[in-house]
Amino acid sequence: MKLGTLRAGGRDGTLVVVSADLGHAVVARDIAPTLQAALDDWDRTAPALAELATALEAGSVEGRFALRIEDLAAPLPRAYQFLDGSAYLAHVERVRRARGAEMPPSFLEDPLMYQAASDGFLPPVGTIPVSSEEFGIDFESEVCVVTGDVPMGVGPAEAANHVQLVCLVNDVSLRNLIPAELAKGFGFVQSKPRSALSPVMVTPDELGDAWRDGKLHLPLLTWLDGERFGAPEAGADMQFSFHELIAHAAKTRPLAAGTIIGSGTVANQDESLGASCMAEKRMLEIIRDGKPSTPFLSFGARVRIEMLDGAGRNIFGSIEHVYEPYRR
Known part of the structure; x- marks a missing residue:
């Protein structure tokens, strides 16, 4: 449903x-x-x-x-918590390689995850207000799950029983603010404003065979100003399933019903399928050319994120926004 x-x-x-x-x-x-x-x-x-x-x-x-x-509104206009992972190591590896850093071996076994803003989510269509283009405006197309009550210390196999709903998210990012925040050693705050969820959330049974092993095996489509930006396969190259991400989050604390767990930016090893954020496209340009040629988003940019089933039907509805200057 x-x-x-x-x-x-x-x-x-x-x-x-x-x-x-x-x-x-x-x-x-x-x-x-x-x-x-x-x-x-x-x-x-x-x-x-x-x-x-x-x-x-x-x-x-x-x-x-x-x-x-x-x-x-967003299906969950506000949630008790939004824990966003980074389960696609193709994305992590490219970001690190572009700045001359290797990916630590631990990343293959220990998921990256941070506590994102959840006290309010933007409606699925409309505008995304940002104070300045100088902040490096970006989108991140991701898949999310919503849990029921999850006991502390749950393992991945048991975590499978606690996935109640699945949705998409545009995890809005302000890239030029990230380096200074991470340098403090405490993580994201100003660089991660409110995100936007898809119009509806669906139960896993609604996804049929596309939902298996804690992963959603369909392309995630992103459109920028009416042109396809990327269509990576969300089930491929996902190092950590949602079941593993839930277990990671619940290692030392229970999770309340309504907790949102994000996949991180969907990315594949196959670069021909495109990207799910501007940052990754820029990283590939740095790796190839030594410098980025694609700017971050300007005001007036329109981004649409959606996922279609095998028959071409829109599953979650489309997240669609225009970025605009913030006005009080």
């Missing part, structure tokens, strides 16, 4: 069940007022939401309405 959140209804919006073709929806208030409330009581709410989804597809549910994507 597919779940979304209407902007109406306060900071956490109003939970809706969305049809498979993203064309219609029905409010699920009688089951749970918000998606977070549904996740908090998933054993009870998931079967009821699935039953409502079946009725929606059959056209037999009262309150069915035509859905406009622009009426949606």
Whole structure:
């Protein structure tokens, strides 16, 4: 099933069940007022939401309405935490090689992960405000999962039972602010503003055979100003599955229901499939030419991120934004 959140209804919006073709929806208030409330009581709410989804597809549910994507907030307008990994070592290796550094052997066994902003996510369509182009504006096209309650010390095999939903994210990055922040030794703050989630989140069963072994085996499409920027295969070259990322995050603490785990920038060894962020394209130019030739984003740039199933149907809806100057 597919779940979304209407902007109406306060900071956490109003939970809706969305049809498979993203064309219609029905409010699920009688089951749970918000998606977070549904996740908090998933054993009870998931079967009821699935039953409502079946009725929606059959056209037999009262309150069915035509859905406009622009009426949606992020499926989780705010989350208890967003832990973003870096599971694609092709991306990590290129970034390090471009600055003359080798990838430590430990990266093959120990995932990179940081605590990202989660107190608010941008709506899936609209604008992304940034204070200055000098910050080095970039996008990062990623896959995410949302967990239920995860016990501390869970292993990867058990973690598989705690993946409740899957979605996409544009992990907005301000590249020119990153070096100074990392040099302090405490990680990202100013260089990682609010990100944008896809219009809907889906249960793993909605993905069929494309979801297996804790990975989503479909191309992740990114478009920049109407032209294809990249289409790497999200299931290929993923060093750490989502099950392993969850286990890594839960090694010393439990994870609350509604925790978002990100894959990091999707990248393949096959460079012909394109990239999922401007930084990687620039790194490849540095490796090839000794310097980057592609600038970071300017105001007015339009980025679209989406994933299609084998029949060409949009699974999560499209994340689509124009970057603009921030105004109070």
